[in-house]
Each structure stands twice: as C-alpha cells, then as structure tokens.
Amino acid sequence: MTAVVLDGIVLGLQFGLLGVGLTLVYGLGGVLNLAHGQLAVLGAIAVWLAIGTGLPVLPAVVVGLAAIGLLGFLLDTTLMRPVYARRGDERVLLGLLLTLGVAFIIDGLLNWRYPIASLNISIGGDPISILGVRMRTGSLLASTIAIAAAGLLLLFFRGTTLGRGVRSVIQDEEGARLVGINPASVRNLIFALSAVLAGLVAVTRSMTSPVSASAGIDFTILALIVAVVGGLGSILGAFVAGILLGIVNTVSSFYIGQYITTIVLLAAAALTILLRPSGLLGRRK
Amino acid sequence: MLEVEELSVGYLGDDVVHGVTLTVAPGEAVAVIGSNGAGKTTLFRGICGLLTASHGRVTFDGEDVSGQPAHKISRRGLAFVPAERHLFPGMTVKENLALGAYPGRPDPATMDFVLSLFPQLADRLSQHAGTMSGGEQQMVAVGRALVSRPRLLLLDEPTTGLAPKLAKAAYEALATLRSEGLTLLLAEQQVPLALDLTDRGYVLENGRVQLESSSEELRRNPEVRRAYLGIT
Amino acid sequence: MRSLVPIALTAAALALVPLWLSDSDFRMGLALEGLLFTAYAIAFNLIFGSTKQLFLCVGALAGVGGYTAAILADRVGLPMLLALVLAAGAAAVTGGLFSWVAVRRSLDVIFTGIITLTFSLAFQNLILGQRNLTGGETGLLVDTGAGTILREPVPAYYVFLGIVVTYLVVFRLLQRSHVGWAFRALRDDEVAAELAGVNVPRYRIYAGLVGSGMLGLAGAFFAFTEGFISASTFSFGHVDIRVLVMVVFGGLGTLLGPVLGATVFSVIDEVLIGVGQLRQVVYGLVVIAFFVGFKHGLVPAIETLVRTIAGRMGARIGTKGD
Structure with missing residues (x-):
C-alpha cells in the first residue's frame, strides 16, 4: 500500500508540473492552451533528436527544453497577441481555437516527420530501497527531478520579487500595472516557462515509460483536468490536484485495473468540479 | 513637476474628459473636485497611463510621458492609488x-x-x-x-467607502505626507476635507475645468459653497 | 414561410451533389460524412451557439445513439424505427442531464466544457472496455439496415439530406418561436434576459435535450447506413474538435453557419487527401488563419459584406436621385 501511494505521489507531482503551466497561462491571460501537451511531446522529441546527433543525455535535455521554451516564448509574442487584444468570452474562445490550431500543426508535423519516434531515456543501475520500498533508478531519478522542480517553482512564486509579480498579475492585473509590472512581459516569460515545464514532464515520464510522438492530446487532457480540479489560476491548487489524482490513479489501477482507472480518474475530476466549481484552491470571483 | 496640457481622454473613442489643463509644482498639494461623473477618475487614469489619451500631452518631471503604458510611468515615480x-x-x-x-x-x-x-x-x-x-x-x-x-502621489477618492471618522483619519495621514514634502494630486467628492489639505484646486464639471484657484478662495467661492459644501 | 426559403435553397443545392459524385462510391461516402457532420454541427450550434453551453461530448452523445441503436436492433431485436427513437431518447436524456447539472451548479463555459469532455473520455473508455457488448477496439458490425436502401450510397445520401433539412427546420422554428426569442435574448445578454422574465435555466435544459436528441439520432442513422461503428467513429478527436471548428468558422448561432462550415471543411478534407499526412498541419494553418481574420465566423462576415455593398449601391442611387 505504501509503495502504491508513494508511486501515486510521484506521478502526481508530474501531473502537477504539467497542470501548473496551463493554470498559470490561463490565470495570466485567459488562454486555455490546448497545445500544452503537444508542446510537452515536442520537447521530448527535441531531446530525442538531440540525443540522435550524438549529444549525451543531460546536454540533450537542456538543449531540447531550451528549444521548447523558445518556441513557447515566440508563440506568446506572435500568435497570442490578437487573443490578448480581446476581452471576456471572446478572448477565451479565440485562445482555445488558436491553440487548437497550434496543436493540429504540431501533431501533424510530428506525425509526418517522426511518426514512430518515441523518447525512452533508460537509466541504468540496481533498484534502490526507500522507506522499505524498492524503486527503479529511472523512476527514482524522475521523482527527484519532479520534487526538485516543484520545490523550485513554489520557492520562485513565494520567495522572489519576480515570482510575486507573476502572482500579482493573476490576482489584479491593473494593480500590477500600477506598481510597475508589465503584464505582457510576464505572460511571455510564463508561457515560455510553462512550455519548459511541460517538456520536463515528458522527459521525466520517458525515464519510466516511452513517450511517443502522438501522446500530445493525452498530456493536454491530463493538464486540463489537473488545472481545473486545482482551480484555474492557482499554483498550489495544481500541485494538490495533481497529487490527489496521482494517488487515485495508482491506487485504482493497482486494485481495480487500468481500464476502469481512467474512468475513476475522470469521475473524480468531474465530481470535484461539481462540488467545488472554482476548483480545490480556486478563488470564487 | 506635472503638466497636463489640453488632455482629452475617454473609453472606446468616446471622450469623457475634454481638453483639461492642469499643473502641479514640486511640494504642492492640489485637489480636483467635482461631482460623481465629472470625469475625475478618467482624468487620473489618463494621466497615469491606464487609459490612452486621444489628444493632449502629459509631462512629468520635464519628460513627455503621453502614450506611455502605466507600468513605465509608475517606474518614473508617479504613483496612483485608484478608488477601487x-x-x-x-x-x-x-x-x-x-x-x-x-x-x-x-x-x-x-x-x-x-x-x-x-x-x-x-x-x-x-x-x-x-x-x-x-x-x-x-x-x-x-x-x-x-x-x-514616488515623487508624485495621485489619489483618486481616498475616502471611498470610509465612515466619516476613518475618512478624517485618512486625511490626517495625508497631511503627514504633505509635511514630509511629498507632492500630492487628489480627486475628491468630500470637498471640505480636500480643500483643507491642499494649496490649490480645480473644479471639474462634465469633463472640463470650470474653475481654478487657491483652495482658500475656493472655500469662499459662493458657487463652490452651494454646489459642494452644502452651504446656501 | 419566407423564413424557410434559405433552407429550401440549401436543400436544393445539396440535392444536386450526387449528380457529379455518384460515379464514385468513395466520394459519395465522403459526401455522406459531410452531411453527418452538418447534422452534428447544427445540433451543437443549437446547444452552444444559442445557449452558450459548451458541449465537448458531441461525438460521445452521437455514440450513445449509435451504440444504443445498434445493440437494441441487433441484439435485442427491436424494429429499426423503435431502436432509432430509443437511441435519440437515450442521448437526449444524457445531454439533458448535463444541462441540468450545469444549470444547477451554474457552471460557466469552460467548466461545462471540462465536465462534458470528461464524459467524452469516459465514454470512449467504456466502449473500449465493454468488449462483449461493443466489440472494443475492433468495432461493431451492424446487421440491421443491411439489404435496405440505407446501404446504397445515393439513397443514403438523401436520407441524411432529409435529416439535415429537418434539423435546419427545427432550428429555424425554434428560432422563430417563443423559445427562440428567449434563446436570442440569452445569447445577447443573459442578465437582461433574466430581467425580462426569461426562464434561463429552463431554456438551457430544453436546448440540451433537443440538441442531444438530434446528435443521438444522427449517430443512430449512421450506424445503420454505415453498417460498422467503432470507438473512433465517435471519438473526441474525430468528431468534437472538427464540429467546434466548423461551427465557429461558419458563424455561431446562425442558421446556415454550420452547413457552410461543414461543407467548407469537408471540401478541404477532400482536397487535402493528396497531401496525406500533412493534412492535419494544413488544417491547423487554416484554423489559425481564419480565426485571426474573422472573429464572428463566415456567415456574419458575408452578411456584413453584402450589407456594405448594398449600402454603397443604395447610397449611389440616392445621390443620383438628388
């Protein structure tokens, strides 16, 4: 049981890292990025390509994530501009449609050039025992990275001036402008960061199971569910929701089986939304 | 310190403020008084860059800041406290x-x-x-x-939603800031409080400056007394 | 009756399609799929365009209809017509339930979207999991309908044209009725609508019931004409994304927007078959290019254009008259 829950927490941290980018981008500018998972997979494929050129794994991961971050930045400065120029429902709808277009393009390009590509980083070494639970080195490394990334993120948002600046734009954009924060550059930065985080999740996933070029939509849907259950715009909420859903996922697939698990996961998400429409930690507007 | 020349500003192409000119010298405290809907908030939002002016110029510390976004103007040392x-x-x-x-x-x-x-x-x-x-x-x-x-503090209706006692306390704090040498520009519907604090004042009506004078004189002006001080 | 003229013209235009496609069964199949998506799009437009409920379970609701009809007719042995009615009813109840929940919990566009999306995915999993009933990944062969005209390309096309025309008439009648007045008020300004005495929740639920019933019926008919359904026939990626794009492209809440959107994208699909795997890329580019350009969809854009031209001509005639 401990092993299963521990597995769930590790998986959940990855869910959280995936959802937090989506939640931040939505909180800052009202764009629900439907290409989020595609960016994650593109990051993984970029790493795969970099490894293919003969780079060692670590530099390849750095290069791949930098590339995906740059792409995120460029998307926000170009394609998202007309979205931010609109208000209310219109902004939300246009944001959905344009990022959906991006998702099509990324999926299409990957399917065309690298239909069978998949990233599978294998970490050697013997299983290590933690809290009496034997863990494979790959999943241990993935967990360490996820924990470190989540910790760094929370530190960034709670403890640095820039991080607080980002939160201030989510809470009151006009107030942020009045203290000298440029919301547009905050959005640029966070879109890029969210793409890097998505890529990072794909890379850590690839340490335990292969990430294929067509996995984009699955990542997107997972991110959506995590972000909505946690409360759109809530950083901590994304992690809480991620960990809860992670535990639900592993416990149910251990005791009930994989096919029902997806349904259980979806039902848990739907139930949370119905009981608390603003999400676990979302603020009511 | 602040020169506003012929400023026209509004929402979605409809100007609310029409050709307003006002100045604030260093160390001065200046009031903009007027009834609800006179355009005080719109004027202030135009000055601090939250709204883009359709016409006119805003100069802060000798530099033309018209058309600059709010975050840049704020970093230059012009702080705005909105009513909300x-x-x-x-x-x-x-x-x-x-x-x-x-x-x-x-x-x-x-x-x-x-x-x-x-x-x-x-x-x-x-x-x-x-x-x-x-x-x-x-x-x-x-x-x-x-x-x-900040070198200049803009306050829009600092007493909004405050009980009379709290409003008075707020103005006491502002008086302290004045005595520390901070330059102030404030919009206010509670005219007596504002005129007691400030050196000069502008009366804004329908988006235009109707009257400009020392606060002392404004307090004595019969029209101001009738319209804003409730004295007949 | 004048309000039905655009529908009659659309029907006449679509009725001519088999004249130059009937020599190819493959192309007739594509045309039929175009009409199926038109039917989906009209139903989705009724739900989302008229009452702002973002149902991301168009495929799943059609699937409820499709699988219900196929299982009731093939396994239980019900007559085809009864199976169709029950299939539409099952979908209507499911969709109506979502509307009821969304109204009760006052969920906004995004939350309604997410709830219905989770249903889509859960439904997909259910279909794949319940192998002995649904055939799982291999899909389900449907015997009912075999040997009837439903399996012949041209007659089947006209059956679906009939469905599309019926849906358009239903949409227009609803638009013109008291209900439609409420829908319009709802679309323009919900608060004002409520103040004017429109029972907003009730109309949302009506729209959810009727629209979902239409989806279920279309899915059920498709099961009988195609003779084969599978999870991917009704998947989110295959149905919902395309329907959303079609309707928004054509013009949300307009009568002919869904028809136009579905037609344009069916033609694009056909043209792009040559490009093979790059099809999806081009699709994405088209979506982005159009939505950056037109913000309210094609039908309103055309209307504005026509009005501008008519206005100019009117102005010129006016000047001459002076």
Missing part, C-alpha cells in the same frame, strides 16, 4: 506593500515609515489583503504606493 484600490487579495499585507518597490526590494526605512504612518498594519503584515476592511485596504493601497518612493 486594486490590491492583490490573495497575498499578505507585507507582500502587497513589498510589491510597491517592484522590481526591486523595499527599502527598510520606507517600510518603517509606512508602518509608523499606519500602525494598524504592523500587526497584520501576514493577513491576506482580501480579508481586510475597507479602511485597512485603503491604508495598504496608500502604503503600497509609498513603498515605491
């Missing part, structure tokens, strides 16, 4: 105040000064701003503006 305050509700009082110094860290002496001006805030530094009363939120808003160490 626009605090960050999910952050603590301390975080709200500290963000005034963005992108830097707050200067400890300034923080101490703000807390001496509003002693109530000192005990509540870790309370979330969204859970505070109107009067306390107003203190945080003014405090946040002060932490940026």
Whole structure:
C-alpha cells in the first residue's frame, strides 16, 4: 500500500508540473492552451533528436527544453497577441481555437516527420530501497527531478520579487500595472516557462515509460483536468490536484485495473468540479 | 513637476474628459473636485497611463510621458492609488506593500515609515489583503504606493467607502505626507476635507475645468459653497 | 414561410451533389460524412451557439445513439424505427442531464466544457472496455439496415439530406418561436434576459435535450447506413474538435453557419487527401488563419459584406436621385 501511494505521489507531482503551466497561462491571460501537451511531446522529441546527433543525455535535455521554451516564448509574442487584444468570452474562445490550431500543426508535423519516434531515456543501475520500498533508478531519478522542480517553482512564486509579480498579475492585473509590472512581459516569460515545464514532464515520464510522438492530446487532457480540479489560476491548487489524482490513479489501477482507472480518474475530476466549481484552491470571483 | 496640457481622454473613442489643463509644482498639494461623473477618475487614469489619451500631452518631471503604458510611468515615480484600490487579495499585507518597490526590494526605512504612518498594519503584515476592511485596504493601497518612493502621489477618492471618522483619519495621514514634502494630486467628492489639505484646486464639471484657484478662495467661492459644501 | 426559403435553397443545392459524385462510391461516402457532420454541427450550434453551453461530448452523445441503436436492433431485436427513437431518447436524456447539472451548479463555459469532455473520455473508455457488448477496439458490425436502401450510397445520401433539412427546420422554428426569442435574448445578454422574465435555466435544459436528441439520432442513422461503428467513429478527436471548428468558422448561432462550415471543411478534407499526412498541419494553418481574420465566423462576415455593398449601391442611387 505504501509503495502504491508513494508511486501515486510521484506521478502526481508530474501531473502537477504539467497542470501548473496551463493554470498559470490561463490565470495570466485567459488562454486555455490546448497545445500544452503537444508542446510537452515536442520537447521530448527535441531531446530525442538531440540525443540522435550524438549529444549525451543531460546536454540533450537542456538543449531540447531550451528549444521548447523558445518556441513557447515566440508563440506568446506572435500568435497570442490578437487573443490578448480581446476581452471576456471572446478572448477565451479565440485562445482555445488558436491553440487548437497550434496543436493540429504540431501533431501533424510530428506525425509526418517522426511518426514512430518515441523518447525512452533508460537509466541504468540496481533498484534502490526507500522507506522499505524498492524503486527503479529511472523512476527514482524522475521523482527527484519532479520534487526538485516543484520545490523550485513554489520557492520562485513565494520567495522572489519576480515570482510575486507573476502572482500579482493573476490576482489584479491593473494593480500590477500600477506598481510597475508589465503584464505582457510576464505572460511571455510564463508561457515560455510553462512550455519548459511541460517538456520536463515528458522527459521525466520517458525515464519510466516511452513517450511517443502522438501522446500530445493525452498530456493536454491530463493538464486540463489537473488545472481545473486545482482551480484555474492557482499554483498550489495544481500541485494538490495533481497529487490527489496521482494517488487515485495508482491506487485504482493497482486494485481495480487500468481500464476502469481512467474512468475513476475522470469521475473524480468531474465530481470535484461539481462540488467545488472554482476548483480545490480556486478563488470564487 | 506635472503638466497636463489640453488632455482629452475617454473609453472606446468616446471622450469623457475634454481638453483639461492642469499643473502641479514640486511640494504642492492640489485637489480636483467635482461631482460623481465629472470625469475625475478618467482624468487620473489618463494621466497615469491606464487609459490612452486621444489628444493632449502629459509631462512629468520635464519628460513627455503621453502614450506611455502605466507600468513605465509608475517606474518614473508617479504613483496612483485608484478608488477601487486594486490590491492583490490573495497575498499578505507585507507582500502587497513589498510589491510597491517592484522590481526591486523595499527599502527598510520606507517600510518603517509606512508602518509608523499606519500602525494598524504592523500587526497584520501576514493577513491576506482580501480579508481586510475597507479602511485597512485603503491604508495598504496608500502604503503600497509609498513603498515605491514616488515623487508624485495621485489619489483618486481616498475616502471611498470610509465612515466619516476613518475618512478624517485618512486625511490626517495625508497631511503627514504633505509635511514630509511629498507632492500630492487628489480627486475628491468630500470637498471640505480636500480643500483643507491642499494649496490649490480645480473644479471639474462634465469633463472640463470650470474653475481654478487657491483652495482658500475656493472655500469662499459662493458657487463652490452651494454646489459642494452644502452651504446656501 | 419566407423564413424557410434559405433552407429550401440549401436543400436544393445539396440535392444536386450526387449528380457529379455518384460515379464514385468513395466520394459519395465522403459526401455522406459531410452531411453527418452538418447534422452534428447544427445540433451543437443549437446547444452552444444559442445557449452558450459548451458541449465537448458531441461525438460521445452521437455514440450513445449509435451504440444504443445498434445493440437494441441487433441484439435485442427491436424494429429499426423503435431502436432509432430509443437511441435519440437515450442521448437526449444524457445531454439533458448535463444541462441540468450545469444549470444547477451554474457552471460557466469552460467548466461545462471540462465536465462534458470528461464524459467524452469516459465514454470512449467504456466502449473500449465493454468488449462483449461493443466489440472494443475492433468495432461493431451492424446487421440491421443491411439489404435496405440505407446501404446504397445515393439513397443514403438523401436520407441524411432529409435529416439535415429537418434539423435546419427545427432550428429555424425554434428560432422563430417563443423559445427562440428567449434563446436570442440569452445569447445577447443573459442578465437582461433574466430581467425580462426569461426562464434561463429552463431554456438551457430544453436546448440540451433537443440538441442531444438530434446528435443521438444522427449517430443512430449512421450506424445503420454505415453498417460498422467503432470507438473512433465517435471519438473526441474525430468528431468534437472538427464540429467546434466548423461551427465557429461558419458563424455561431446562425442558421446556415454550420452547413457552410461543414461543407467548407469537408471540401478541404477532400482536397487535402493528396497531401496525406500533412493534412492535419494544413488544417491547423487554416484554423489559425481564419480565426485571426474573422472573429464572428463566415456567415456574419458575408452578411456584413453584402450589407456594405448594398449600402454603397443604395447610397449611389440616392445621390443620383438628388
């Protein structure tokens, strides 16, 4: 049981890292990025390509994530501009449609050039025992990275001036402008960061199971569910929701089986939304 | 310090403020008085860059800042405290105040000064701003503006939603700031309070300056007395 | 009756399609799929365009209809007509339930979207999991309908044209009725609508019931004409994304927007078959290019254009008259 829950927490941290980018981008500018998972997979494929050129794994991961971050930045400065120029429902709808277009393009390009590509980083070494639970080195490394990334993120948002600046734009954009924060550059930065985080999740996933070029939509849907259950715009909420859903996922697939698990996961998400429409930690507007 | 020339500004192409000219000299306290809907808020939003003017010019410290976005004007040392305050509700009082110094860290002496001006805030530094009363939120808003160490402080209706006693207290704090040499421009419907504090005043009606004079004279002006001081 | 003229013209235009496609069964199949998506799009437009409920379970609701009809007719042995009615009813009840929940919990566009999306995915999993009933990944062969005209390309096309025309008439009648007045008020300004005495929740639920019933019926008919359904026939990626794009492209809440959107994208699909795997890329580019350009969809854009031209001509005639 401990092993299963521990597995769930590790998986959940990855869910959280995936959802937090989506939640931040939505909180800052009202764009629900439907290409989020595609960016994650593109990051993984970029790493795969970099490894293919003969780079060692670590530099390849750095290069791949930098590339995906740059792409995120460029998307926000170009394609998202007309979205931010609109208000209310219109902004939300246009944001959905344009990022959906991006998702099509990324999926299409990957399917065309690298239909069978998949990233599978294998970490050697013997299983290590933690809290009496034997863990494979790959999943241990993935967990360490996820924990470190989540910790760094929370530190960034709670403890640095820039991080607080980002939160201030989510809470009151006009107030942020009045203290000298440029919301547009905050959005640029966070879109890029969210793409890097998505890529990072794909890379850590690839340490335990292969990430294929067509996995984009699955990542997107997972991110959506995590972000909505946690409360759109809530950083901590994304992690809480991620960990809860992670535990639900592993416990149910251990005791009930994989096919029902997806349904259980979806039902848990739907139930949370119905009981608390603003999400676990979302603020009511 | 601040020159506003022939400024016209409004929403979605409809001007609310028409060709307003006003100046504020260093060290001065200036009031813009007028009834609800006279265009005071729109004028202030135009000055601090939250709205883009359709016509006219704003010069701050000898530099033309017309058309610059709010965050740039704020970093030049012009702080605006809006009537709705626009605090960050999910952050603590301390975080709200500290963000005034963005992108830097707050200067400890300034923080101490703000807390001496509003002693109530000192005990509540870790309370979330969204859970505070109107009067306390107003203190945080003014405090946040002060932490940026502004050279000019713009206040829009600082007494909005405050009980008379709290409104008076707010003006006492503003008087302290004046005596410290801070330049002030404020919009107010509570005309007596505003005219007691300031050196000069402008009367705004239907988006135009109707009258401009020393606060002393405005207090004696029969029309001002009838319209805004409730004296017949 | 004048309000039915655009529908009659559309029907006449679509009725001519088999004249130059009937020599190719493959192309007739594509045309039929175009009409199926038109039917989906009209139903989705009724739900989302008229009452702002973002149902991301168009495929799943059609699937409820499709699988219900196929299982009731093939396994239980019910007559085809009864199976169709029950299939439409099952979908209507499911969709109506979502509307009821969304109204009760006052969920906004995004939350309604997410709830219905989770249903889509859960439904997909259910279909794949309940192998002995649904055939799982291999799909389900449908015997009912075999040997009837439903399996012949041209007659089947006209059956679906009949469905599309019926849906358009239903949409227009609803638009013109008291209900439609409420829908319009709802679309323009919900608060004002409520103040004017429109029972907003009730109309949302009506729209959810009727629209979902239409989806279920279309899915059920498709099961009988195609003779084969599978999870991917009704998947989110295959149905919902395309329907959303079609309707928004054509013009949300307009009568002919869904028809136009579905037609344009069916033609694009056909043209792009040559490009093979790059089809999806081009699709994405088209979506982005159009939505950056037109913000309210094609039908309103055309209307504005026509009005501008008519206005100019009117102005010129006016000047001459002076």
